[in-house]
Amino acid sequence: MKKIHIILLLLxxxxxxxxxxxxxxxTTYETFDSAAGKKDRFVVVKVQxxxxxxxxxxxxxxxNKTIFYAVDQDGKQSKVIYNNSKPTDIERxxxxxxxxxxxxxxxxCTKLQMKCPSKYKDDMNAAQKNLPSASNEKKLEYKY
Amino acid sequence: xxxxxENLVPGQLGHFFILISLIASLAATVxxxxxxxxxxxxDKLKWRNxxxxxxxxxxxxxxxxxxxxxxxxxxHLFEYKYAWQHSSRSLEMKYLLSCFWEGQEGSFLxxxxxxxxxxxxxMKKEKLWEAPVMTVVSFMxxxxxxxxxxxxxxxxxxxxxxFVLLRNELEAPIFSRPDYLMMVQDGNDLxxxxxxxxxxxxxxxxxxxxxxxxxxxxYAISGLWKRDFTGWVKPALPWALFAAAVLGLGIAMxxxxxxxxxxFGGYWAWDPVENxxxxxxxxxxxxxxxxxxxxxxxxxxxxxxxFILLSFLLVLYSTYLTRSGDLxxxxxxxxxxxxxxxxxxxxxxxxxxxxxxFYIQRYKNIPFIKKEEESSSREFLMFIGSLVFFLSALTIIxxxxxxxxxxxxxxxxxxxxxxxxxxxxxxxxxxxxxRIQIFVAIIIGLLxxxxxxxxxxxxxxxxxxxxxxxxxxxSVVIGALIxxxxxxxxxxYGIGYLGAIWFAIVAAVFTIIANAAYIWIGLKxxxxxxxxxxAHLGFGLMLLGVLISSSKKEVLSYNTSGILINFGKESKxxxxxxxxxxxxxxxxxxxxxxxxxxxxxxxxxxxxxxxLRFETKDGKENFVLKPNAxxxxxxxxxLMANPDAKHYWSHDIFTYITSLPDxxxxxxxxxxxxxxxxxxxxxxxxxxxxxxxxxxxxxxIPQPGFKPTDSATIATLKVYAKSQxxxxxxxxxxxxxxxxxxxxxxxxxxxxVVQLQNIxxxxxxxGIKESDSVMQYVTLKAYNFxxxxxxxxxxxxxxxxxxxxxxxxxxxxxxxxxKI
Numbered sequence: 001m002k003k004i005h006i007i008l009l010l011l012x013x014x015x016x017x018x019x020x021x022x023x024x025x026x027t028t029y030e031t032f033d034s035a036a037g038k039k040d041r042f043v044v045v046k047v048q049x050x051x052x053x054x055x056x057x058x059x060x061x062x063x064n065k066t067i068f069y070a071v072d073q074d075g076k077q078s079k080v081i082y083n084n085s086k087p088t089d090i091e092r093x094x095x096x097x098x099x100x101x102x103x104x105x106x107x108x109c110t111k112l113q114m115k116c117p118s119k120y121k122d123d124m125n126a127a128q129k130n131l132p133s134a135s136n137e138k139k140l141e142y143k144y
Numbered sequence: 145x146x147x148x149x150e151n152l153v154p155g156q157l158g159h160f161f162i163l164i165s166l167i168a169s170l171a172a173t174v175x176x177x178x179x180x181x182x183x184x185x186x187d188k189l190k191w192r193n194x195x196x197x198x199x200x201x202x203x204x205x206x207x208x209x210x211x212x213x214x215x216x217x218x219x220h221l222f223e224y225k226y227a228w229q230h231s232s233r234s235l236e237m238k239y240l241l242s243c244f245w246e247g248q249e250g251s252f253l254x255x256x257x258x259x260x261x262x263x264x265x266x267m268k269k270e271k272l273w274e275a276p277v278m279t280v281v282s283f284m285x286x287x288x289x290x291x292x293x294x295x296x297x298x299x300x301x302x303x304x305x306x307f308v309l310l311r312n313e314l315e316a317p318i319f320s321r322p323d324y325l326m327m328v329q330d331g332n333d334l335x336x337x338x339x340x341x342x343x344x345x346x347x348x349x350x351x352x353x354x355x356x357x358x359x360x361x362x363y364a365i366s367g368l369w370k371r372d373f374t375g376w377v378k379p380a381l382p383w384a385l386f387a388a389a390v391l392g393l394g395i396a397m398x399x400x401x402x403x404x405x406x407x408f409g410g411y412w413a414w415d416p417v418e419n420x421x422x423x424x425x426x427x428x429x430x431x432x433x434x435x436x437x438x439x440x441x442x443x444x445x446x447x448x449x450x451f452i453l454l455s456f457l458l459v460l461y462s463t464y465l466t467r468s469g470d471l472x473x474x475x476x477x478x479x480x481x482x483x484x485x486x487x488x489x490x491x492x493x494x495x496x497x498x499x500x501x502f503y504i505q506r507y508k509n510i511p512f513i514k515k516e517e518e519s520s521s522r523e524f525l526m527f528i529g530s531l532v533f534f535l536s537a538l539t540i541i542x543x544x545x546x547x548x549x550x551x552x553x554x555x556x557x558x559x560x561x562x563x564x565x566x567x568x569x570x571x572x573x574x575x576x577x578x579r580i581q582i583f584v585a586i587i588i589g590l591l592x593x594x595x596x597x598x599x600x601x602x603x604x605x606x607x608x609x610x611x612x613x614x615x616x617x618x619s620v621v622i623g624a625l626i627x628x629x630x631x632x633x634x635x636x637y638g639i640g641y642l643g644a645i646w647f648a649i650v651a652a653v654f655t656i657i658a659n660a661a662y663i664w665i666g667l668k669x670x671x672x673x674x675x676x677x678x679a680h681l682g683f684g685l686m687l688l689g690v691l692i693s694s695s696k697k698e699v700l701s702y703n704t705s706g707i708l709i710n711f712g713k714e715s716k717x718x719x720x721x722x723x724x725x726x727x728x729x730x731x732x733x734x735x736x737x738x739x740x741x742x743x744x745x746x747x748x749x750x751x752x753x754x755x756l757r758f759e760t761k762d763g764k765e766n767f768v769l770k771p772n773a774x775x776x777x778x779x780x781x782x783l784m785a786n787p788d789a790k791h792y793w794s795h796d797i798f799t800y801i802t803s804l805p806d807x808x809x810x811x812x813x814x815x816x817x818x819x820x821x822x823x824x825x826x827x828x829x830x831x832x833x834x835x836x837x838x839x840x841x842x843x844x845i846p847q848p849g850f851k852p853t854d855s856a857t858i859a860t861l862k863v864y865a866k867s868q869x870x871x872x873x874x875x876x877x878x879x880x881x882x883x884x885x886x887x888x889x890x891x892x893x894x895x896x897v898v899q900l901q902n903i904x905x906x907x908x909x910x911g912i913k914e915s916d917s918v919m920q921y922v923t924l925k926a927y928n929f930x931x932x933x934x935x936x937x938x939x940x941x942x943x944x945x946x947x948x949x950x951x952x953x954x955x956x957x958x959x960x961x962x963k964i
Contacts, residue, residue, distance in 0.1 A: 002516050003516065003519055003524075004516070004517070004524070004527060004528070007528055007531070008531060011528075011531055011532060011535055012535065014583070015535045015538070015539055015580075018539060018579070018580040018583070019539055019542065019543075019580075021576075021579065021580075022539075022543060022570075022576050022580070025570030025571070025572075025576060026546075026567045026568065026569065026570055027567070027568050027569070027570050027571075028565040028566065028567060028568060029565060029566045029567075029568055030565075042570060042571045043568075044568040057803070059722070059724045059803050059805070059921065059923040060724060060921065062720070063720060063722035063723060063724045063802070063803060063923040064720020064721070064722045065720075083720060084720070084721075084722065085722045085802040085803040085923055086803055088783055088784065088785075097568075099568070099571070110571065111571075
């Protein structure tokens with residue numbers, strides 16, 4: 001066996017060890033129900049924003065807390081606490097991947113990914129909304 | 145129906161040139177193929193000349209398509225979907241180019257354009273290899289041409305055409321009117337995140353890098369195809385170096401864009417789109433080193449083939465990843481699916497399968513040297529380095545491909561069965577990558593430092609130790625100093641990881657010093673031939689910049705503003721990184737006082753600049769940052785924020801807006817109630833009372849435009865709140881040449897606003913307002929990035945080094961080979 005083969009072997013083993021750490025830390029997509037069975041384990045839940053509840057975010061009281069309700073793919077609803085500022089455009093999101101932990105009575109979200117129709121505006125359904133209707137063009141007022 | 149006001153000529157021309165480009169690139173492929181296959185020199189020449197005509201026709205059509213599309217965008221011809229979707233009238237000239245490559249079609253065109261240019265260079269310069277290399281290039285051009293063809297064929301959509309009309313693509317009632325164009329006055333505009341100057345130059349550079357990886361690939365394929373297994377390396381090497389320089393620069397520009405305009409608070413987030421361009425670069429670097437080994441010793445030819453083939457195939461794979469929509473779940477900036485998934489997969493396979501078959505079939509014929517390399521030889525160390533780069537790239541691409549792996553596994557297990565649950569990244573994505581790559585950094589750092597001190601074939605031990613001794617000692621000393629005084633105590637992931645960071649920092653310092661020293665010790669200061677050392681030095685600086693800036697990045701905006709903080713049950717949470725600033729209120733933010741002073745708007749767009757004054761508590765620094773945000777922009781409710789940074793040579797102060805008040809919620813409906821009192825009198829409000837302490841006149845206040853003839857009056861009020869708190873308020877009344885203006889003071893904790901409206905003798909007239917929505921405020925995050933400039937400087941030096949090596953190799957190739 002050549003020296004280079006021994007080194008290659010060592011490097012590959014090191015790579016596999018590194019990857020096994022990665023694989024060990026991988027998590028799974030769950031629903032709120034199945035996540036409840038894995039309490040305090042980091043999971044990902046695919047949800048949609050429950051628009052019947054208002055999103056609570058008051059940057060004067062706490063700019064690092066957003067509370068909203070979400071419905072998972074089985075239709076189960078849960079309260080979600082996200083310890084960060086309200087994600088831009090969350091109202092318009094088509095789907096959210098919540099990353100975090102199922103706690104008692106709520107889901108503690110540490111990271112979320114949103115699927116937004118407008119992200120790259122290649123989605124024509126979203127773009128269509130920006131087409132003027134046959135009537136007069138609506139003027140938006142930008143004021144802050 | 146005849147539509148009014150449409151300009152259909154450019155579109156028709158565009159369609160025509162797309163067709164020409166399809167035919168010409170296919171014809172060039174065939175003609176070059178025959179030229180490469182024929183043995184008779186006359187036939188070869190005949191086919192080659194024909195092929196050249198086709199390739200030039202292809203170049204002309206691509207340039208024409210480019211020009212026409214740009215004409216459509218810059219003249220705001222919104223009857224074309226591309227212009228409507230990606231641009232607007234208010235867009236600045238420089239960003240018209242950016243909208244060009246915002247869409248997939250435009251970026252394919254850009255890619256294609258660079259292939260044309262590189263193809264012409266090869267036509268001009270390459271004598272021996274033109275036919276086989278250009279066969280590959282022309283075929284690639286044909287594949288790219290199908291991407292913008294937009295032909296429907298047996299229910300399959302082939303490509304996405306940039307010249308389609310809006311009315312044919314969208315369903316809307318207005319298209320039933322002949323004058324619909326009157327109503328389509330403006331386009332959808334460029335995504336605000338892309339309205340950044342980096343977005344004007346980053347894509348062209350990156351795509352030139354992608355395009356350049358095709359050339360060494362084409363040479364390698366030609367070598368396998370024509371069974372000239374050794375001859376391709378020499379002409380391919382400068383191309384590989386050029387590709388590495390440009391691709392590296394392109395990736396760095398992308399990182400700079402992310403740093404300046406995205407809000408993940410950094411330049412690198414191990415986002416799949418970033419990884420997808422990094423991985424080909426890493427393998428290309430491995431390939432360059434194995435090619436150098438081959439040029440000097442005859443070893444590592446098989447590895448060179450593998451790496452050079454893979455680097456381009458991974459460019460294609462990354463194209464598939466970023467454009468197919470498969471990455472939507474894990475990436476923040478992948479393209480969305482244009483329904484071309486099958487086409488992108490075919491595209492990848494069309495290059496992957498022939499390369500794999502060729503390589504495996506002819507592997508045995510590729511010459512290799514049986515004798516083992518000396519472990520004291522330069523090539524041995526370089527080969528280990530290449531292997532490390534290769535394996536590192538493999539781990540990154542495997543991790544990035546998780547959504548693809550999920551897809552494949554689900555396809556086998558069946559959707560929604562218990563057999564396979566889709567996998568997702570763990571809690572800390574960046575750390576998952578970092579903890580592997582930190583060891584890569586250590587090994588590569590050490591190897592890069594010492595390799596050049598070794599000679600090819602074999603090196604006497606004393607020689608190395610003698611020459612490396614001083615650089616090694618110097619590095620250990622400087623490394624130790626950085627560790628001792630740099631306060632690198634990033635222990636979030638435990639002591640082991642911190643130790644690895646320390647090691648890596650010393651290794652990076654060693655790389656910098658050893659390579660700088662080598663330019664004098666080894667090369668006697670001859671800069672012309674020290675491209676390699678300069679590139680390595682830059683790499684070391686980059687490594688050091690990455691290590692220090694990310695391990696010492698600190699959050700400045702930890703929430704300390706007293707009004708809030710109730711973490712409640714979740715108190716084990718780290719303090720939030722968002723801080724709310726109330727307009728005009730100086731807020732404590734770690735080392736700084738920050739004041740939200742005012743905002744300014746862009747003259748034509750709903751783009752707002754927030755002026756935030758940063759003052760260090762020791763009073764030494766005082767500057768204004770203006771992070772901006774698009775508010776309610778073109779159907780994007782809420783805000784899209786761009787950061788701003790104050791650059792120092794040693795660190796950046798970096799901030800961006802994360803939230804703005806909701807205007808609906810915050811309509812101020814309360815009005816001032818007027819009361820006139822004397823000094824010592826009391827004003828009442830719902831939650832307490834205020835006593836007028838005194839009234840002072842000032843003839844000098846820190847206000848712009850305040851003249852000596854003007855006067856100002858400050859009333860000092862002591863506010864006694866029911867909550868047992870005592871506050872002071874100081875409303876201001878300014879008299880500018882008889883013109884009175886009030887500067888109210890706001891007491892946030894009590895939702896109280898008091899203004900001094902007039903002074904009559906010893907009586908003062910106050911306006912009092914209590915309102916929940918008196919405040920204007922912004923919520924922000926702020927970071928301190930130390931030594932980020934090391935990173936940018938390192939990358940620049942590395943690119944310069946690579947370019948120097950490219951030039952050097954081109955010159956070497958020009959020298960005629962003398963037979964011995």
